[in-house]
Amino acid sequence: xxxxxxxxxxxxxxxxxxxxxxxxxKTPKEAKKRAEEIGRPVVVKAQVxxxxxxxxxxxxxxxxxxxxxxxxxxxxxxxxxxxxxxxxLVEEKLNIAQEIYAGITIDRNRRQYVVIGSAxxxxxxxxxAEESPEKIIKKNVDPFLGFQAYxxxxxxxxxxxxxxxxxxxxxxxxxxxxxxxKYDVExxxxxxxxxxxxxxxxxxxxxxxxxxxxxxxxxDLIRELERKxxxxxxxxxxxxxxxxxxxxxxxxIACICNGAGLTMATLDxxxxxxxxxxxxxxxGGGADAKRVERGxxxxxxxxxxKAILVNIMAGITRCDEVAKGLISARExxxxxxxxxVRMVGTNEEEGQKMxxxxxxxxxxxxxxxxxxxxxxxxxxx
Numbered sequence: 001x002x003x004x005x006x007x008x009x010x011x012x013x014x015x016x017x018x019x020x021x022x023x024x025x026k027t028p029k030e031a032k033k034r035a036e037e038i039g040r041p042v043v044v045k046a047q048v049x050x051x052x053x054x055x056x057x058x059x060x061x062x063x064x065x066x067x068x069x070x071x072x073x074x075x076x077x078x079x080x081x082x083x084x085x086x087x088x089l090v091e092e093k094l095n096i097a098q099e100i101y102a103g104i105t106i107d108r109n110r111r112q113y114v115v116i117g118s119a120x121x122x123x124x125x126x127x128x129a130e131e132s133p134e135k136i137i138k139k140n141v142d143p144f145l146g147f148q149a150y151x152x153x154x155x156x157x158x159x160x161x162x163x164x165x166x167x168x169x170x171x172x173x174x175x176x177x178x179x180x181x182k183y184d185v186e187x188x189x190x191x192x193x194x195x196x197x198x199x200x201x202x203x204x205x206x207x208x209x210x211x212x213x214x215x216x217x218x219x220d221l222i223r224e225l226e227r228k229x230x231x232x233x234x235x236x237x238x239x240x241x242x243x244x245x246x247x248x249x250x251x252x253i254a255c256i257c258n259g260a261g262l263t264m265a266t267l268d269x270x271x272x273x274x275x276x277x278x279x280x281x282x283x284g285g286g287a288d289a290k291r292v293e294r295g296x297x298x299x300x301x302x303x304x305x306k307a308i309l310v311n312i313m314a315g316i317t318r319c320d321e322v323a324k325g326l327i328s329a330r331e332x333x334x335x336x337x338x339x340x341v342r343m344v345g346t347n348e349e350e351g352q353k354m355x356x357x358x359x360x361x362x363x364x365x366x367x368x369x370x371x372x373x374x375x376x377x378x379x380x381x
Contacts, residue, residue, distance in 0.1 A: 251276025313345050
């Protein structure tokens with residue numbers, strides 16, 4: 001479950017973590033009132049469960065309450081990554097001396113939490129990892145001992161801080177760890193964590209994702225937030241209703257598979273041959289023709305999709321049912337982009353014959369299929 005920035009900051013303050021003064025506004029007039037209460041220039045930030053708000057125009061600065069009111073009216077009319085903006089967070093504009101990154105997530109290879117810090121905050125950690133990996137400091141957490149104070153201080157030193165700043169920054173890392181422990185957090189980060197010109201550290205941003213599998217332990221929090229555990233766009237909601245796992249990415253190839261492991265492997269194969277996936281869509285076990293057709297419909301609702309790769313390893317799912325769903329989707333006019341298919345397993349020969357009779361080509365291996373769909377999208381570009 002993803003929390004909005006203002007919700008995450010409420011939890012941060014519960015752990016005595018300093019944040020800029022401000023509050024939520026759902027109307028331009030409320031934003032003006034918030035700015036008046038602050039009495040100084042402010043930043044107005046769209047509250048959506050999506051990253052890259054700034055690049056989308058969802059973060060704006062205002063020198064006066066009237067300007068905050070006007071900018072809020074603009075932001076509330078926006079959709080960011082297809083999500084409507086229903087509220088903004090109005091906070092004091094800070095005098096920034098340095099932007100820092102601080103976060104904790106799960107290192108799935110080591111099966112441990114990992115604490116991450118960088119003195120070069122303000123940009124996404126993925127971009128920083130590509131451009132300047134040496135600027136990222138990591139510390140894996142012993143699951144039995146937890147994250148220790150001396151480890152937090154070592155990270156602050158490795159990030160280049162000195163004197164009292166070491167203890168101040170280490171305090172943020174330790175408080176993030178306490179939040180992770182209490183709320184079963186999958187990911188939490190502050191980007192940027194601001195060092196002000198006055199020498200204070202403040203959490204200027206806040207991200208907090210709670211493990212869905214642990215939500216039964218946090219029913220009080222869910223009731224307090226007064227919203228459903230999942231805030232999804234229309235495509236994500238439809239996929240959930242159909243029993244599919246659906247995640248949108250930045251590429252242009254929709255990957256439709258059965259099983260999370262196979263879907264991840266398919267994404268990797270597409271990446272290997274120079275392409276990028278737009279869609280992770282796991283049909284789940286035992287998908288029938290109707291679910292396959294529905295999966296294609298949902299995948300094609302995403303405007304970034306330029307081709308579809310269907311990769312099926314049939315067990316309780318049957319290849320003839322998959323073929324029936326794909327044929328029906330094409331006959332109904334749902335498939336409007338190139339389609340590449342690979343399927344093996346239960347009723348493989350029957351399914352492949354059905355595709356062949358319908359004029360839908362299929363390939364024998366995942367590698368061949370991934371290479372083919374990448375070639376198609378590159379030729380069309």
